[in-house]
Amino acid sequence: MILKESKGKESNWHSFARFVMKRPVVMALAATILLIIGMIPVGDMRLAIPESDSLPTSYESRTAFEKYKETFAEKDKTIVYIIASSDKDMVDSLEKLENVINDIQSDSLVSEVDSIFSATQMSADELIAVSNIPELESQLAPAFERLTNKNEALLQVKLNAKNSSAEAKDWVREWEKKKTDLILKIGGESKFHQEIFDEIFNKLPYSLAFILISTYIVLFIAFRSVLIPLKAILMNVVSLGCTFGIIVWLFQEGHLRFHASDIALMIPVFAFSIVFGLSMDYEVFLISRIYEIYLETGNNNKATLEGLISTSKIITSAAAIMIVITGAFGFTGIIPVQQMGVTIALAIFIDATIVRMVLVPSLMKLLGDINWWSPFHKKRRIKQYG
Numbered sequence: 001m002i003l004k005e006s007k008g009k010e011s012n013w014h015s016f017a018r019f020v021m022k023r024p025v026v027m028a029l030a031a032t033i034l035l036i037i038g039m040i041p042v043g044d045m046r047l048a049i050p051e052s053d054s055l056p057t058s059y060e061s062r063t064a065f066e067k068y069k070e071t072f073a074e075k076d077k078t079i080v081y082i083i084a085s086s087d088k089d090m091v092d093s094l095e096k097l098e099n100v101i102n103d104i105q106s107d108s109l110v111s112e113v114d115s116i117f118s119a120t121q122m123s124a125d126e127l128i129a130v131s132n133i134p135e136l137e138s139q140l141a142p143a144f145e146r147l148t149n150k151n152e153a154l155l156q157v158k159l160n161a162k163n164s165s166a167e168a169k170d171w172v173r174e175w176e177k178k179k180t181d182l183i184l185k186i187g188g189e190s191k192f193h194q195e196i197f198d199e200i201f202n203k204l205p206y207s208l209a210f211i212l213i214s215t216y217i218v219l220f221i222a223f224r225s226v227l228i229p230l231k232a233i234l235m236n237v238v239s240l241g242c243t244f245g246i247i248v249w250l251f252q253e254g255h256l257r258f259h260a261s262d263i264a265l266m267i268p269v270f271a272f273s274i275v276f277g278l279s280m281d282y283e284v285f286l287i288s289r290i291y292e293i294y295l296e297t298g299n300n301n302k303a304t305l306e307g308l309i310s311t312s313k314i315i316t317s318a319a320a321i322m323i324v325i326t327g328a329f330g331f332t333g334i335i336p337v338q339q340m341g342v343t344i345a346l347a348i349f350i351d352a353t354i355v356r357m358v359l360v361p362s363l364m365k366l367l368g369d370i371n372w373w374s375p376f377h378k379k380r381r382i383k384q385y386g
Contacts, residue, residue, distance in 0.1 A: 038242035048262035319352030
């Protein structure tokens with residue numbers, strides 16, 4: 001049943017809806033400008049796997065680890081662990097191992113390689129010769145036991161880069177693919193970071209394509225419109241882009257008393273999944289009501305106005321509940337949890353206000369009957385609405 005205009009005083013929602021619908025160009029431009037401004041910092045986003053600095057400074061584990069790095073660890077350096085394997089016993093493959101180590105040491109990013117050769121201060125030829133002398137062989141046995149095992153040898157490669165830096169990740173990625181005399185298995189923190197980043201970013205296009213295409217199909221079936229699903233997806237992407245831009249400004253740049261830190265790697269992944277689903281729910285609430293009225297009247301303007309009036313309270317109430325629930329995590333001292341809570345709360349707020357209540361109805365008014373065009377539908381007769 002179509003909503004009838006009240007003969008008495010209009011509600012706040014009614015007044016707001018009329019205000020938006022009477023100024024679609026101004027409201028759409030204002031909302032778009034706000035969203036674009038919010039998106040500006042997103043290009044500077046730095047993603048990282050959370051480490052000790054994610055904990056409050058009062059935690060003993062963080063204090064101890066920072067003290068260790070300050071006292072014992074070398075600044076801006078990381079160690080990559082390599083297991084070199086041969087099809088023969090390592091004693092018989094020392095020359096091949098030495099060649100591999102020489103290749104590694106020639107890399108400009110490498111400062112040092114700890115191996116059986118550095119531990120014994122001998123070359124491959126000298127170690128082979130010593131292995132035939134029982135007295136000397138027994139003296140070198142502890143080094144061999146620590147750094148070799150049958151057909152395998154341990155190499156500790158020190159890089160002039162932080163473990164999470166792009167340079168370190170590129171280095172382990174490159175050396176994993178290199179063909180050498182021995183089979184190399186690479187590990188360590190840099191390799192850990194590289195594999196997680198690569199796994200996420202390599203699969204990201206497929207995940208996004210699946211989400212966007214399936215969303216478009218479902219919305220097309222629901223509303224029988226070519227443009228409505230496309231506009232819904234675009235609005236969600238813009239809303240999330242604005243959110244991530246503000247999160248960079250808040251957390252990465254350390255504004256409003258937030259601790260300056262890189263954005264946790266999983267924040268964009270989880271936030272996109274959660275918020276995209278919630279935002280699409282709000283879109284369905286709004287467009288479903290507009291669609292019902294449009295089917296009854298054939299009047300896009302009337303359908304948009306009354307759909308906005310009837311769903312505004314529902315959408316904002318649902319959004320307010322989610323904002324309170326997720327925003328509460330912003331008060332924790334664990335930075336990734338804080339980032340997640342603030343990101344979701346902020347995204348829901350932006351989507352339920354600027355996007356869903358202003359930008360979407362403004363575009364619905366401006367596009368008129370084009371909103372509902374579909375090659376599979378007969379043209380509807382449009383009634384004028386004053």
